[in-house]
Amino acid sequence: MSAREAILGRIRNARNGKDRHEQAAGATEAIAAHLARHPRGPAPAMPGDLPARFRERALKLSSDVLETADRKEVPTLLARYLNERKLPLAGVCWPSLIGLPWSSAGLDMQSRPARDSDLVGVTGAFCAIAETGTLMLLSGAETPATTSLLPETHVAVIDPRRIVATMEDAWDLLRQECRQPPRAVNFVSGPSRTADIEQTVTLGAHGPYRVLLILAPAR
Amino acid sequence: MxxxxxxxxxxxxxxxxxxxxxxxxxxxxxxxxxxxxxxISEIADLPETRNAAAAIRDRVLNDLEHWLLQFEQQATARGAIVHWAETDEDVNRIVAGIARQHGVRTAAKSKSMVSEECELNDALEQAGVEVMETDLGEYILQLAHEAPSHIVAPVVHKNKEEVADLFAEKHQLPRKTGIAELCREAREILRPAFLNADMGISGANFLVAETGSALIVTNEGNGRLVTTLPRVHVAITGIEKVVPTLEDVSTLVRLLPRSATGQSITNYVSVLTGTRGDADHDGPEHFHIVLLDNGRSKLLGSDMQEMLRCIRCxxxxxxxxxxxxxxxxxxxxxxxxxxxxxxxxxxxxxxxxxxxxxxxxxxxxxxxxxxxxxxxxxxxxxxxxxxxxxxMKSRQETFMLKAWAWLALRPNLYALATRIAVRVMRLLGGKERLLHRLPGAHGWSDGRDFPAPAGRTFRELYRQGGRK
Known part of the structure; x- marks a missing residue:
């Protein structure tokens, strides 16, 4: 008997005596019904301005937040941010963002997945979550996961209209717009950190040291 | 272990x-x-949220067979391979087999308590695979050849001076003193391990039956690295970790980091489903999920089943x-x-x-x-x-408990005995009102003095004070 059969057999026998027949008959339907309904648990009410809430929560998680009404201003904002911190004015971005006027802001931006040596990675976001100040990133050919992971600075350009209240709302959006979850859904909430040594929080563990969120409406 | x-x-x-x-x-x-x-107070309705979380875990545990099958079916449909392990040794054999199958020489590992159950690192080393722990705490423990002392903060028992000494000795670099510098040094040492690893090994905080996904919460980003860069990813977890839907897992994620480290959310919550797509630039080509029983299934249907709700916070x-x-x-x-x-x-x-x-x-x-x-x-x-x-109790403890039970079943005698006992103890306590020794119960008085009772029993005081 395989380990699979043995384990499943023990689980089945554990239910012996309790409603075994009833259960066997109804189990598949009960599971299908729960999956079809996918009911929500209690979630915090989030009245008011979702972008304001998102911004407040993101700042609490040590992300930096900038805003502009004009997406074409994003390169200028980023160049100023990098200059203020004496960071290199070069990086990689998702293909969908290469059309922004990077070079006129003095930035050397390349449209390709990040490598170890890249210091700035610019991504979009599938959506963002106001409850916790979190980005939701989907992996894919046009949205490589390494861009938000390997560089020391991660910059995410977010359409404020794509800020939802909760993680449950984010899953609903995913169900509406994608057939199935991609290989990786990454929820990102600020720069990577560790508190393993003396429970003292240190930013920049294995992922980015800083996360800059730029709220800029897509056209 | x-x-x-x-x-x-x-x-x-x-x-x-x-x-x-x-x-x-x-x-x-x-x-x-x-x-x-x-x-924790950020959760608007904490009692209801905890009820919901317990109900989510119970829903799965009450029909674990069918939820596991649902998970396996979805995960397999997305290209993952699901393995079943009866014991810790089975996990080690399965993972070593996966390493052999894919010609793996080096593995980068994210924190997994189930892998600690199995002592997987030793087994892989014996199979000729070099394993690098990449969670900072686990990396420190690997260098020091020690076991974790906390399931979330594994190296809580060490201070920064000890880590500084350890790094200076093992890395052969000038000794650092600041915590940030120590973290930076570990980052630089470990980065090549991520980039060069053939296989990434992680745990899974939850398995989502709806989508066949493994969910991992991390702060350092090492969990993302080991599941993104290497060409093989192995996730090892217990059979009880299944959760029905993405909504259900959202409820649990609302509670887990807040309960664990006091964070509203961990830096990274990664939901991993299947293998890399044809056009993808990253992600593993092979995704193996190992489900460990190791005694869990025998708790189902017993009066201990509730323990399997645990989300390891x-x-x-x-x-x-x-x-x-x-x-x-x-x-x-x-x-x-x-x-x-x-x-x-x-x-x-x-x-x-x-x-x-x-x-x-x-x-x-x-x-x-x-x-x-x-x-x-x-x-x-x-x-x-x-x-x-x-x-399994000592003769003395068994006798004491039986004697107490005999007495407790006779209320009048119990009242008399306790009235005498508290008065005697009050006398023995003297002016200090402290007992230095308790005959027959020295465990209570070896390390400190036992406070002497007030001299009258609760029932006496209650009767005297009148019922309010």
Whole structure:
């Protein structure tokens, strides 16, 4: 008997005596019904301005937040941010963002997945979550996961209209717009950190040291 | 991992006298206990959210067979390969087999307590695979050849000077003193390990049956790196970790980091489904999910089933006055604190860990903070009952408990005996009102004086005060 059969057999026998027949008959339907309904648990009410809430929560998680009404201003904002911190004015971005006027802001931006040596990675976001100040990133050919992971600075350009209240709302959006979850859904909430040594929080563990969120409406 | 819980009492004495450890434990207590209390109130309806979380876990546990099959079907449909392991040795054999199959020489590993159950690193090294722990805490422990002492903060028992000494010795670099510098040094040492690893190994905090996904919460980003860069990813977890839907897992993620580290959310929550797409630039080509039983299935349908709700947040140990004083190593196996005092006897034998069910004051703090409402003190009491029933208690303890039970069943005699006892103890306590020795119960008076009773029983005082 395989380990699979043995384990499943023990689980089945554990239910012996309790409603075994009833259960066997109804189990598949009960599971299908729960999956079809996918009911929500209690979630915090989030009245008011979702972008304001998102911004407040993101700042609490040590992300930096900038805003502009004009997406074409994003390169200028980023160049100023990098200059203020004496960071290199070069990086990689998702293909969908290469059309922004990077070079006129003095930035050397390349449209390709990040490598170890890249210091700035610019991504979009599938959506963002106001409850916790979190980005939701989907992996894919046009949205490589390494861009938000390997560089020391991660910059995410977010359409404020794509800020939802909760993680449950984010899953609903995913169900509406994608057939199935991609290989990786990454929820990102600020720069990577560790508190393993003396429970003292240190930013920049294995992922980015800083996360800059730029709220800029897509056209 | 070998179970050394039999050595509990001796270890307690050692740990209580360890001044360095006591300092570390008070740090953990202030950060995690206060941290939780600061953010748990962000959950608008905490009682309802905990009820919902417990119900989600119960829904799966009450029909684990079909939820596991649902998960397996979805995961397989997306290209993952699901393996089933009866024991820790099976996990090691399966993972070593996966490594062989894919020609793996090096593996980068994210934190996994299930892999600690199995001592997977040793098994892989024997199979010729070089394994690098990449969680900072686990990396430190790997260098020091030590076991974790907390399920969330594995290296809580070490201070920064010890880490500085260890890094200076092992890395052969100038000794750093600041915590940020030590973290930076570990980052730079470990980055090549991520980039060069053939295989990434992780745990899974949850398995989502709806989508066949493994969900991992991390802060450092190492969990993302080991599941993104290497061409093979192996996720190892317990069979009980299935959760029905993405909504259900959202409820649990609302509770897990808040309960664990006092964070509203961990830096990264990664939901991993299947293998890389044809056009993808990253992600593993092969995704293996190993499901471990190791004694879990026999808890189903028993009066211990509620223990399988556990989501491994560590809140019970952070709030436990016993853990706060002795740390994790004294418990002798992978899981310390109240959850460990139940899991260790259940998974690796009550006879090998007779002191653990008794390592509790029954203060109830663990149950009060448990996000999935596991009645931990009740389960500990049930284990104590089993010890009585199986004749595992000492002759003296059995006699005392039987004598007490005999007396307690005779209320008038009980009242008389306690009236005499409290008066005698009051007299013996003298002016200080402290008893230096308790004959037959020296465990209560060896380390400190026992406060003498007030001289009259509760029932006497109650009668005198009148009923209000």
């Amino acid at each position: 070998q179970n050394n819980a039999i050595d509990f009492k001796r270890q307690v004495t050692v740990k209580l006298a360890d001044i360095k450890l006591q300092g570390a434990l008070s740090r953990l207590q202030s950060r995690f206990v206060e941290g939780r209390s600061a953010v 560590g809140a019970c140990m952070n709030h436990c006055p016993v853990y706060q004083n002795i740390g994790g190593h004294a418990y002798g196996w992978v899981y310390p604190g109240p959850m460990g005092s139940i899991l260790t006897p259940l998974l690796s034998g009550l006879e090998k860990s007779p002191d653990l069910p008794n390592a509790s004051t029954f203060c109830g703090a663990c149950a009060a903070v448990c996000p999935v409402k596991i009645p931990l003190p009740d389960l500990l009491r049930k284990l104590r009952e089993q010890q009585m029933e199986r004749g």
